[in-house]
Amino acid sequence: xxxxxxxxxxxxxxxxxxxxxxxxxxxxxxxxxxxxxxxxxxxxxxxxxxxxxxxxxxxxxxxxxxxxxxxxxxxxxxxxxxxxxxxxxxxxxxxxxxxxxxxxxxxxxxxxxxxxxxxxxxxxxxxxxxxxxxxxxxxxxxxxxxxxxxxxxxxxxxxxxxxxxxxxxxxxxxxxxxxxxxxxxxxxxxxxxxxxxxxxxxxxxxxxxxxxxxxxxxxxxxxxxxxxxxxxxxxxxxxxxxxxxxxxxxxxxxxxxxxxxxxxxxxxxxxxxxxxxxxxxxxxxxxxxxxxxxxx
Numbered sequence: 001x002x003x004x005x006x007x008x009x010x011x012x013x014x015x016x017x018x019x020x021x022x023x024x025x026x027x028x029x030x031x032x033x034x035x036x037x038x039x040x041x042x043x044x045x046x047x048x049x050x051x052x053x054x055x056x057x058x059x060x061x062x063x064x065x066x067x068x069x070x071x072x073x074x075x076x077x078x079x080x081x082x083x084x085x086x087x088x089x090x091x092x093x094x095x096x097x098x099x100x101x102x103x104x105x106x107x108x109x110x111x112x113x114x115x116x117x118x119x120x121x122x123x124x125x126x127x128x129x130x131x132x133x134x135x136x137x138x139x140x141x142x143x144x145x146x147x148x149x150x151x152x153x154x155x156x157x158x159x160x161x162x163x164x165x166x167x168x169x170x171x172x173x174x175x176x177x178x179x180x181x182x183x184x185x186x187x188x189x190x191x192x193x194x195x196x197x198x199x200x201x202x203x204x205x206x207x208x209x210x211x212x213x214x215x216x217x218x219x220x221x222x223x224x225x226x227x228x229x230x231x232x233x234x235x236x237x238x239x240x241x242x243x244x245x246x247x248x249x250x251x252x253x254x255x256x257x258x259x260x261x262x263x264x265x266x267x268x269x270x271x272x273x274x275x276x277x278x279x280x281x282x283x284x285x286x287x288x289x290x291x292x293x294x295x296x
Contacts, residue, residue, distance in 0.1 A: 008137035010203070013074045013082030018063045018089030025063075028056025062094040069104040071136045083136045099140060105132045109212055110154045115162040117180065122217035123167050125180070127158050127191060130208040131199070138203025146202045153198040161191050167216065180214055187211060 032053025039045050065088065066072055072084045075097040084090055085103070092098065108129045117123050131150060133139045139146040165180045165187060178186050192209040199206060 007201075008080065008135075008141040008203075010135045010137040011082045013072075013084040013092075015074070015084045015086070015090045015092050018065070018091040021059050021091040022063055022089065025056045025059030028052050028059065030056075032056065058094045059091075062091045062096070063089060064091070064098055064100075065089050066100075069102065071101050071103050071133075073099045073101060073136055073140055075099070080137060080141065101133060101136045101140060103133050103136070105130060105207065108150065108154060110151070110158065112213055113155060113158055113162075114217055115159050117162050118164060118166045121167055123162065123180075124213060124215045124217055125158055125162055125211065126213035127154055128208075128210050128212040129154055129195065129206060131195075131204055131206050133203060134205040135203030138201065143202045146204065149202050150199055150204055153195060157191060157194040157198060160194060161187065164190075167214070180211070184211060 032049040032051075034049070035052060036046050036049035064072060066084065066086065068087055070085075070087075072090070074081045074084060074092055076095070078097075081096070083101075084092075108131065110127050110129070112124045112126045114122060114124055129150075133146070143149045162180070165178060165183075168179050168181045180187055188208075188210045191211070192206055195206045195209055
């Protein structure tokens, strides 16, 4: 047997201006003792004065105030009657229950989570989420604690996102794929979409979601740093060799075009080898003066 969850929906509450009710309440509170003072021996006036003062106190008890981007959920014996979003001094009957809720934009930075990425590497990840309450009825009545609910859903979404992406690109032979480090915008978009679906039940809207922290876990951080350094060295070497080959090609073409010297294939190979050693070496080349001929 399946049970369905009844979704609450926010609706506006009809409440009068509180300033008029405040003036009326103060008038009755002052008028009660005045009535009694006119004839303290008159039982009818005494009762009327007491009732008048009590009514005035009840009117004052129904007052509440709202600032911009605040709402007041109105309930009668547990029955939701609507949410008042009008700012200023407002009033309801004093036996109505009131629960204030903030509708302002909130900023949440999650705790650092230690999770495994798509390749199983342990990483640390955290997110920054900008959210706000969109439907006060859902936030108050459809979940137990909407703030704790959002915190838990952010952590859950982060774990799910990490399992779908690798921290960084692997070997060059791998098929190109999105990664957490290189494709922050795409990851942020998916994280936001994931959160929108998860927190909608609580009447919460997610305006923005981005990764606030991303790093390898401490136990593999050192090894991964060495790998990144090795990749950087290989990339630099590759660029140096590519440039050196181009320079050697240009040098041989210029010598051949100008007819400076005639080189056979063996001498060309030796010249190419020497030039590549000079251009690709880590240290500066030491000049050697050849006092003989080119061939001996």
